[in-house]
Amino acid sequence: MASIKLQGINKSFRDSPIIRNVDLTIEDGQCTVLVGPSGCGKSTILRLICGLEDADSGEIHIGDRLVNDVPPASRGIAMVFQSYALYPHMTVFENMSFALQVRKLKKDEIRKRVEEAAKILKIDHLLQRKPKELSGGQRQRVAIGRAIVRNPYAFLFDEPLSNLDYSLRCQMRYELAKLKAQLKTTMVYVTHDQSEAMTLADKIVVMHDGIVEQEGSPLEIYNFPVNTFVAQFIGSSKMNIFPVTFEVCKGSLSNFRLATGEVVSVDKKLDLNKGSKYLMGVRPEDLDVVAENAKVSSNCLEGEVILAENLGGEGFVHVCLKDGYQIMSKSKKTVLEQVGEKARLFFGCNRCYLFDEQGKAICGINSRSIDAE
Secondary structure, eight states, X not given: OOOEXXXXXXXXXXXXXXXXXXXXXXXXXXXXXXXXXXXXXXXXXXXXXXXXXXXXXXXXXXXXXXXXXXXXXXXXXXXXXXTOOOOTTSOHHHHHHHXXXXXXXXXXXXXXXXXXXXXXXXXXXXXXXXXXXXXXXXXXXXXXXXXXXXXXXXXEEESTTTTSOHHHHHHHHHXXXXXXXXXXXXXXXXXXXXXXXXXHOSEEEEEETTEEEEXXXXXXXXHSOSBHHHHHHSSSSOOEEEEEXXXXXETTEEXXXXXXXXXXXXXSOOOOOTTOEEEEEEOGGXXXXXXXXXXXXXXXXXXXXXXXXXXXXXXXXXXXXXXXXXXXXXXXXXXXXXXXXXXXXXXXXXXXXXXXXXXXXXXXXXXOOOOOO
């Protein structure tokens, strides 16, 4: 195992910056998950670490070695690709052992490594099959096994589950989580899937336009986003964001007013200028649909239902507020609301986030948003 450190990394393609002065440390034995929209530079980071791309500037260290000029085969890194990249004419055993044969290891050692990895991945009964005889999940296990047998310093995963169907992806996510605990090897994992990131990561790195917006543990990123981009990107349902104007502090509460006239409160006394404008965020799971006659003193938003979704174990209600902003409530029960009906949505005054007009979180320690716990 080894740590990985990137210092001042820049990378451009045809004068278009892809990675912008990125500093990133991945600790020995840590699983770091890179998330972000397409084109943000996640996969490029992996390719720079393994040596498939060269950085324009900056340093890449694997363990105590500077590896900028070290060829990919000598970096001690194993990469698992989205497309499996198996040799179609070779058996599973031959695919998994190919890199070891190139290194001219003894046959007994090769067989031992392949069989041990196959048992871990539960594909030991498939060693004589060829890729065309395997399911998508089995092919992905072979690709992972091919990486395991090399005993690398670190594993790099580039969206390895994106080609699988939903149920198989969930199963493989579970298997990867077990594999991570078993191998205890440094991992860098790229994905778009929020569930994969939250399940597998010791640390999540959120990227946008080639820069690191925020890094931290999954719960830290979820509970304390540093800006509206992170707030809306992390979470299985996008955070609701709407504009508010500061009114006044009353006791321990700070009151804000929406354009529609409703007053919403934050459970914190804030030193803000009256009339100053902000953005308030509320996660869909923190918005409750309340009855029309329910007594709610504040933090109640009213609008019209424009979509109601029932997904079995959970439901979503999409509501258009009077000022045109659309918000969504997430429920763990069947949704009874109908399109066109009036709806009232309530959230607790300690379950919201506050950002300035540029989208930066305010009012918290280390630029974190209001504690939603």
